Amino acid sequence: MSFSKSLFSSNNQNTYRKIYNPVDKILPSDDLSIVNKYDKHALTVIDNRYISAVARKKYEKVPQEYLEYVKLYMIIRSIKYKTQNKTLLLFLKIVEDALVASINSYTIYSENVMLRIDKINLEKKIEEILSDKNNVTLQMMNTSGQLKITKTFKMKAIFNYYILLFGMPGYGVGFDPVRIAFLEETLRKNGINPYK
DSSP: OEEEOOSSSOOOOOEEEOSSOTTSEEOOTTOOTTSOHHHHHHHHHIIIIIIHHHHTTOGGGSOOOHHHHHHHHHHHHHHHHTOOOHHHHHHHHHHHHHHHHHHHHHHHHHHHHHHHHHHHHHHHHHHHHHHHHTOOOOOOOSOOSOOOOOOOOOOOHHHHHHHHHHOOOOTTTOOOHHHHHHHHHHHHHTTOOTTO
């Protein structure tokens, strides 16, 4: 290899060229100049919005904008094509795999929530079937005694599922809007009216 310096720019950065092909540029191992500000922004978005959500087990917060996901994926690929630095390539492969894993984690989490909802519905059906078998209707004629009136209310499906899946929110805290939005989307995708 030989040492070369550009005559056309004031950039004093050293690069190395292969002797058998002086046009082919090899970046020094610590050169990250190929990662421009847009690439850095994309990597930050991947870390903050995708990887961190999965690391904190907040799977419902993983973005589901498919076009954004593809754009970020393609940015990683474009950075990979600009370098031969093995360390940087390894880092980019880890980021790329983590991005894909976060999308897969969201999908698995959604499917898990739907399976839990299906299980709850099946348990309710079994309970209804068994309770109807054990009911006996009695007619009472001359009766006396006390009468007790109770009022019951039925919450919308989305709130019932929220409580069953995530527990009752603390006093004064309320339902987590991100989880409500996630549940609403998951229920609608599976043909369940969340506000029935």
